Amino acid sequence: MRSWIEHWEPENAEFWESKGKRIARKNLALSIFAENLGFSVWVLMSIVVVSLGSVGFNFSVGQQFWLLIVPNLVGAILRVPYTFAVPRFGGRLWTTISAGLLLIPCTMLAYAVTTPGTPYWFFLLTSAAMGLGGGNFSSSMANISFFYPEGKKGLALGMNAAGGNLGVAITQLIVPVIITIGTGINLAYAALIWMPFIVLATAFAWFFMDSLTQAKPDGQSYKLAMSNKHTWVMSFLYIGTFGSFIGYSFAFPSLIKISFVDYKGWVALAFLGALIGSIARPAGGWLADRIGGAKVTLATFIGLGVGTIGVMTSVDMKSFPLFFTSFIALFILAGVGNGSTYRMIPAIFKTQADDDKSAKRQAAAVVGIAGAIGAAGGVLVNLVFKFSLEGSKTLTPALTAILVFYALCLGTTWWFYLRRNVFATRPSLAYAGV
Template structure:
């Protein structure tokens, strides 16, 4: 069934589930794109954004609730608190790879519906945990772990949307998709504190219950209005080549530096304010500003990359992250909250831009490598580029997973730094080293154009 057939059949009644698979999809064909492709692609994008946004809402819930657990009679140590922050991150990161490969197996429509529906489980668990008296710590840990299903949504959503858009629109589309999800962190940090204080006292169950009706609506919309593309079906060769490419671990490291920092900082920022600057703990209520600005900056990173090149934007972005980390360090050492808070917000800006620019690099890397191989071997260009898109889709999932593990590492660094010396400085120094390493790696593989270029060629010629 062609997309033209699909669109004709959608007038009036909705299609059946089987008709929601689209066999013919050519977004690089300008006529096809303007005739029917653009409308279908944007519809799927906005529904994907809603489901992914809710995933981030739920994924970060524990990082907000944990600040108020003491108010309802649950007192945990710093170590116990950080494990409640780390577990959602850890599980979410682990789920990103299987979630990526669920798109080829079940289709974007089917898997988006399923993954959105699963968010009801941790919401119900959290509501039960904070409502019942004497809930044991292990159940809070289990609830935090199950919240990780929200983190997996990102990779499946990004993989799915990457197939819908032409190359010259992909940076913006992926940036919007990712930002729409990432901004769920800020929305939760903004709305949940208001919700839990409705009425008298602190009602932590509202933090979970407020999302459940929206999750049901999102799941229904995904089922009735989204599509699945047969172009996203895997072939084992292209996926194997993607996972063995030298660029996959390189991009994974860069994404640890951008998204790993974003999600790690987002989970920890409200708690760090209270721990490092207890006199300013009231400012934890506006910690959402960091995640909000970082989320809004993400599509800007994609947009800039479409025009100036993702590698160059990524390089200078890591320079900015290093400078921002120095600002946070100086703020902690001088006990200057304004410098600490302002520098942290700057870090969020650069993590957002970097998230957009690194993801924009992935499809271009595989398209460039494929074009070079076709020139050498003479194989069919159209078939090779379709395989390259599948490779890029697989790498998006792997890179997203490793990047989320970066958030785990950052929170562990904060945990051990605070437990060992009662200060954030060792953790911040380690993060600074990470950013400087990312500057070097980006330059060596994608920007370096003269130094040792004959002995160690790279992709700088393609302006990745």
């Protein structure tokens, strides 16, 4: 069995160039592959639910949204224990286990859609199992954060997250095509297509990944992180960025089909939102490395507000081009905000901890906490869409609530990280890349 790497000094330039960079990049690449599959399985129901009626499963709008909400909720809850799993088992072993677990929801989905009369509760259970894919993000991000030096962490975490987020786009691009192979709609293919890749990811993680001893946070690090107000501030902001991205990713195909019936063929292009948003995530980390995470995040929330107004206008005008374009803008901005907010976490905790090791351990803990709470934001997004469509038959109430929330995120970013008095009382924040 491969031993843990005992000596790891990414901040040492000589160590990084001679040895560290190669090992870090290898683990990053394998982490991206496994995490990408996690996201692919996590959002699988977002495409499957659109076609359930075509194979004889006629669920109401409310029931369909619960099939979208449940995997989001389970994935959010699992992100906390998944973060703790990395220090307990090591990045290599846990990536192996978490990748292998993805076979469970795929098997359940294949059974559900090929068995006539499968009850709704089994579809809900299948959706819950898909939430296993949502937990992978936090363990992957916490693990990779230890491999890279501070100055390169923003781009590395952005690439890791973007590689995972791209799983959403891949699912929404490939599955609509795969399920139409042959005669009629074959929803079992939506599950079976991922199984060989899951087996490969599991094998690659076991045979080629590494674990770091310094990625073993002590209980004290978690206690300090939990008691630090910035943990909860950043978690709140991450609801606005990642919560938007994953919430919109789950809902976008259904929103097109429900709100613009004449344009339901465009569901096949829903993947563009997740694709462009995923690509934008590393750009957010890169910008944060250079001009400060808080500035990028502030600009992101301003843009998200404008984009939301665009969607509201499109609904009132019944303009699908404006609707689609505005949603694409929301995905891009959410992606940039994902990168910038995650870059702020290690920068902030570098100013809070007594030493570098403690700062990294606290930041790793916050990555898991913020990841879980941020993913829960996706649940809220889909809940407001559900209640809005069921109650008023329009998206306007939901979009109004989302717009108010972005305004709160904007004010929070300014208050804690950009107003002048912050730097008077905590000047180190000004030099931490925040």
